[in-house]
Amino acid sequence: MKAGTPSRRGFLRGTGFVAVGLATGGTIIFAPDYAWALSTTAIDAHTAQTLLVVARQLFPHERLGDQYYAAVVDAVDKQAAGDPGVRKVVTEGVARLDGARGIPWIQLSNGARIAVLKSMEGSEFFSTLRTATINNLYTNPLVYRYFGFEGSSVEYGGYINRGFDDIGWLPSS
Amino acid sequence: MAKTFELKDDSVVVVIGSGAGGGTLSNELAQRGVNVVCLEAGPRLTLADIVNDNATMFSRLSWLDKRIGSGDLNPTLPLWVCKTVGGTTVHWAGASLRFQEHEFRVRTTYGGIAGANLLDWPITLQELEPFYTRAEDKMGVTGTHDIPRLPGNNNFKVMAAGAKRVGYTHVHTGNMAINSEPRDNRPACHQIGFCMSGCAIGAKWSTLYTEIPKAESTGRFEIRPNSMVVKINHDDTGKVTGVIYADQTGALHEQKARVVCIAGNSVETPRLLLNSESSKFPNGLANSSGQVGRNYLRHMTGTVYAIMPGRVNFDRGTQMAGIVKDESRHDPSRGFAGGYEMETLPGFGLAGVATNTIPGAWGVDYAKIIEMYDHFAGMWLVGEDLPQADNRVTLHPTEKDQHGMPVPIVHFKDHANDVAMRNHAYKAGTAIYQSLGAQQVFELPPFPNTHNMGSCRQSEKPQDGVCNKYGQTHDIANLFISDGSQFTSGGAENPTLTIVALAIRQAEYVAGQLTKKEI
Numbered sequence: 001m002k003a004g005t006p007s008r009r010g011f012l013r014g015t016g017f018v019a020v021g022l023a024t025g026g027t028i029i030f031a032p033d034y035a036w037a038l039s040t041t042a043i044d045a046h047t048a049q050t051l052l053v054v055a056r057q058l059f060p061h062e063r064l065g066d067q068y069y070a071a072v073v074d075a076v077d078k079q080a081a082g083d084p085g086v087r088k089v090v091t092e093g094v095a096r097l098d099g100a101r102g103i104p105w106i107q108l109s110n111g112a113r114i115a116v117l118k119s120m121e122g123s124e125f126f127s128t129l130r131t132a133t134i135n136n137l138y139t140n141p142l143v144y145r146y147f148g149f150e151g152s153s154v155e156y157g158g159y160i161n162r163g164f165d166d167i168g169w170l171p172s173s
Numbered sequence: 174m175a176k177t178f179e180l181k182d183d184s185v186v187v188v189i190g191s192g193a194g195g196g197t198l199s200n201e202l203a204q205r206g207v208n209v210v211c212l213e214a215g216p217r218l219t220l221a222d223i224v225n226d227n228a229t230m231f232s233r234l235s236w237l238d239k240r241i242g243s244g245d246l247n248p249t250l251p252l253w254v255c256k257t258v259g260g261t262t263v264h265w266a267g268a269s270l271r272f273q274e275h276e277f278r279v280r281t282t283y284g285g286i287a288g289a290n291l292l293d294w295p296i297t298l299q300e301l302e303p304f305y306t307r308a309e310d311k312m313g314v315t316g317t318h319d320i321p322r323l324p325g326n327n328n329f330k331v332m333a334a335g336a337k338r339v340g341y342t343h344v345h346t347g348n349m350a351i352n353s354e355p356r357d358n359r360p361a362c363h364q365i366g367f368c369m370s371g372c373a374i375g376a377k378w379s380t381l382y383t384e385i386p387k388a389e390s391t392g393r394f395e396i397r398p399n400s401m402v403v404k405i406n407h408d409d410t411g412k413v414t415g416v417i418y419a420d421q422t423g424a425l426h427e428q429k430a431r432v433v434c435i436a437g438n439s440v441e442t443p444r445l446l447l448n449s450e451s452s453k454f455p456n457g458l459a460n461s462s463g464q465v466g467r468n469y470l471r472h473m474t475g476t477v478y479a480i481m482p483g484r485v486n487f488d489r490g491t492q493m494a495g496i497v498k499d500e501s502r503h504d505p506s507r508g509f510a511g512g513y514e515m516e517t518l519p520g521f522g523l524a525g526v527a528t529n530t531i532p533g534a535w536g537v538d539y540a541k542i543i544e545m546y547d548h549f550a551g552m553w554l555v556g557e558d559l560p561q562a563d564n565r566v567t568l569h570p571t572e573k574d575q576h577g578m579p580v581p582i583v584h585f586k587d588h589a590n591d592v593a594m595r596n597h598a599y600k601a602g603t604a605i606y607q608s609l610g611a612q613q614v615f616e617l618p619p620f621p622n623t624h625n626m627g628s629c630r631q632s633e634k635p636q637d638g639v640c641n642k643y644g645q646t647h648d649i650a651n652l653f654i655s656d657g658s659q660f661t662s663g664g665a666e667n668p669t670l671t672i673v674a675l676a677i678r679q680a681e682y683v684a685g686q687l688t689k690k691e692i
Contacts, residue, residue: 061540
């Protein structure tokens with residue numbers, strides 16, 4: 001992580017993440033316990049932080065740690081790095097979230113955050129984030145196991161001997 | 174083994190597309206001693222390229238060249254079909270059902286229905302039966318030719334138990350072109366799941382590893398992958414003489430031909446005819462009727478998911494694992510003409526369930542629904558939709574693809590009959606799951622179209638359609654329609670078996686005509 005010189009460091013209010021802004025414009029976000037880190041190149045610390053909360057707000061699963069949602073932000077950052085249009089949508093979307101109630105969106109109450117997101121349902125920002133969350137959260141094999149989706153089976157010989165017909169609760173008539 | 178033909182060889186039959194229609198036709202012709210060049214727009218994969226990952230295989234197999242959907246269709250992905258050697262037989266689920274007798278006589282049986290462009294087929298079930306039999310044998314269809322049916326998985330057992338409770342009696346694990354025991358040098362199904370991402374062991378019939386290599390072994394067949402046909406040429410007498418295609422680099426070539434057979438699926442087939450306009454045929458080839466591209470069919474479809482009281486793991490095993498056939502009859506007392514099938518279908522993984530269960534949904538309530546993933550059961554509803562003249566494929570006036578060919582516009586709007594049937598089917602599917610105590614039931618709108626038919630239909634009279642009962646175009650004797658585009662109507666059944674049966678029949682006809690020097 002020698003992408004640049006830290007220009008700012010501090011606890012982000014409301015969530016406990018540690019964000020390190022980089023002079024290159026990117027950022028590194030650490031989990032409160034430093035169990036994982038996310039580095040971005042195209043989006044700044046505040047945007048990354050906000051997107052992480054947006055992803056969880058869209059599909060909130062208590063069983064999933066933030067690192068899985070951070071992977072969504074990572075994917076959006078990569079998209080934004082390759083496509084200025086996406087970068088603009090994301091940056092402007094976060095600005096709209098923040099502008100809705102006069103204080104940064106991530107500092108709003110849960111109910112207020114939902115209400116603001118709801119008001120943006122038809123926007124390109126919203127659909128971009130919703131699609132990105134589905135495509136990067138629910139396609140993660142580490143996430144599958146929390147939901148009982150078993151993923152690739154061919155390497156285990158399929159389910160012919162592994163319970164394809166093991167249902168036990170059906171009534172007999 | 175595999176032969177190559179020269180571009181200037183004008184003795185060959187050129188087949189465009191290598192799926193259920195084109196792949197089968199190619200092999201059947203080659204087996205009869207005819208030289209065939211098959212031009213396939215997509216690349217040639219092997220079983221090693223097939224992995225159990227929906228997203229990877231979607232991008233590896235799908236036809237993603239630009240198409241514009243309008244009406245009720247997804248605007249950017251109106252169809253879900255394949256661009257690869259083997260065509261959509263790599264992706265298909267394997268359901269192999271014969272059309273019913275009345276489905277070849279829809280105008281006679283259903284009568285005049287406002288807004289519908291109904292027409293009887295120029296062929297009867299009786300005429301097609303011997304070819305259905307050969308198709309089932311070729312494909313190894315379970316429940317035919319003494320081939321045992323597949324065992325039912327959990328998702329089937331749920332559907333079957335519920336169907337029994339609501340009083341349905343025609344319920345079984347289907348007629349599937351998936352080996353239930355080793356056959357034709359292919360193994361039996363391992364209940365892997367992911368059938369529609371391609372069968373990684375080749376237990377499911379696909380022309381990719383059946384018809385294509387068999388044709389190659391005759392020494393009379395060449396397949397050219399990555400070859401996108403953009404135009405069909407003709408001479409002053411109106412006979413077709415060859416095709417122009419773009420290779421992988423985009424370079425154009427002309428392959429000469431004695432006969433041209435088009436099997437590009439029901440958007441590409443009319444698109445190619447329309448794009449082959451000339452001063453002699455200003456409205457496109459084989460289009461004196463004005464019917465090319467019209468009467469496009471995609472089946473009435475819908476999906477029902479349910480959260481059941483216990484674990485189902487609906488993605489374990491064969492995706493289309495069984496069927497309820499009771500509603501496939503024509504019974505106008507239900508409020509619509511024609512019928513529909515109910516077939517199991519799982520959710521295309523976690524991302525598929527999140528995307529499709531309630532389109533556009535999000536938030537804590539929806540997250541809780543997704544958390545019930547392993548309790549989901551699911552079925553697909555598929556029934557006859559009615560041909561309508563304005564449901565059609567046209568060419569975009571200005572927008573072109575990477576080969577300079579106009580982008581196709583696919584327009585489809587449900588007929589009132591389609592809507593009435595879908596609503597009936599939703600209720601029937603919901604009742605099945607509710608009879609077992611489903612906690613929540615979801616009625617999903619149609620996915621992008623997988624069953625594409627009708628856009629160059631067969632007709633007795635040349636003014637009513639594009640081709641005759643052999644798929645031979647009314648206007649041009651050496652030009653054939655060889656895929657589902659030639660369907661006069663859609664039936665309630667998954668179309669592939671009928672496409673294969675028609676291809677076998679067409680091969681016999683074409684070979685005979687060549688021998689008699691009629692074409």
